[in-house]
Amino acid sequence: MPVRDHPADPGLGAPLARIELRSVAAPRLPALRPTVPVExxxxxxxSFTSTLVGLPVTW
Known part of the structure; x- marks a missing residue:
């Protein structure tokens, strides 16, 4: 694996996903919340980008 001295560039994907979540999904699922503490x-x-293994939620 190559050595990197800076974080990976998220590009436009992450900011666009946050905008989409706030404008489309959040109003439709107002009671959606995680079932475990962030810790x-x-x-x-x-993974190269350190993705979540799982995100248990409830509503």
């Missing part, structure tokens, strides 16, 4: 969420160790 218990796990990140994938084998």
């Amino acid at each position: 218990e969420l796990r990140l994938s160790a084998d």
